[in-house]
Amino acid sequence: MKSLSVFVLLLIGSLLVEAKPLRLGIAGFTHDHVHQILSRPDKGDVEIVGVAEPNRDLAMRYLKRYKLSEKLWYPSLEAMIAATQPEAVCAFNSIYEHKQVVEICAPKGIHVMVEKPLAVNREHAEAMVKLAQKHKIQLLTNFETTWYASHQEAYRMIKEQNALGEIRKVVVHDGHKGPREIGCSEDFLSWLTDPVMNGGGAIIDFGCYGANLMTWLMQGERPLSVTAITQQIKPAVYPKVDDEATIILTYPHAQAVIQASWNWPFDRKDIEIYGQKGYVVCDKTLQMRVRQGDGAQRDAPEKLQTLTPLSAPYNDPFSYFGAVIKGEITPKKDLSSLEINQVVVEILDAAVQSAKTGKSIILK
Structure with a gap:
């Protein structure tokens, strides 16, 4: 009977671990697609732990609009990562800056999803791929048409x-x-x-x-x-x-x-x-x-x-990103x-x- 109770407790504990929301950081607020994550209904699968945006006025305007805490704001991606330790980062800055986001996140083992396209040119893309492969992170690209x-x-x-x-x-x-x-x-x-x-x-x-x-x-x-x-x-x-x-x-x-x-x-x-x-x-x-x-x-x-x-997690970029990170989806050639x-x-x-x-x- 005791062994059964222990098993039940372990099972409940494992389910709670699996149910923990993805700790997500946001890099940049200059891409209007950032509204997708800021306005996303609270499904409990993603927690925004910090936002990195050099333009403080822009960041505060958006945080206020979506009734999010001003304490989420950091002036740089490095500062946000050091303070909040996100599991993953979504990039909502210029395409040119995608490479920098990966350069900062990949060595720390932080997974990255960028808005379309992956990179501004072939040279940037090749550097990003090498970093993702070297540090074994997921590097995804979000397109509206995927869903x-x-x-x-x-x-x-x-x-x-x-x-x-x-x-x-x-x-x-x-x-x-x-x-x-x-x-x-x-x-x-x-x-x-x-x-x-x-x-x-x-x-x-x-x-x-x-x-x-x-x-x-x-x-x-x-x-x-x-x-x-x-x-x-x-x-x-x-x-x-x-x-x-x-x-x-x-x-x-x-x-x-x-x-x-x-x-x-x-x-x-x-x-x-x-x-x-x-x-x-x-x-x-x-x-x-x-x-x-x-x-x-x-x-x-x-x-x-x-x-x-489409059913979850294939109907939403952030649910999908979380499922990939958890190993529930292998994104090869999708x-x-x-x-x-x-x-x-x-x-x-x-x-x-x-x-x-x-x-x-x-x-x-």
């Missing part, structure tokens, strides 16, 4: 059911009126529209979504070539960076066309996937357009497929993984080069 149920269902149809046959062409549309036009904060715009701090304009801000999805669909395969065209349709608004971009990727038996824009009249994030035996069209809604056939039936009907919402996102940065880096030179970039 669309339609993308996961399309992947299942293609990879598990072979419902479309081999992929032949993928067309991705990602855009809106422009970051200034939709009301992004001045703190965000200050680096989002800077060619050094962001690496480019629409080509990076929205081109990264298509590069991420295509690399995932191709299971990490690098394209043979990258060709990109950019324009400054609104130079008075965005004088330093492009606001319109098209990227073309070629593979041995497939192509991808990635359309990225700060000029569209409506927000848009969707993808068309064409295979040998059909196509699917996905967006953020819980519906997906599907058309299948062997090619002999020209009038095969298009069907609207209703989807089930949309957030380091393997996929290193290739994404390589594609974007080549796209910027292509747009500048007017030539296709061959990836060796």
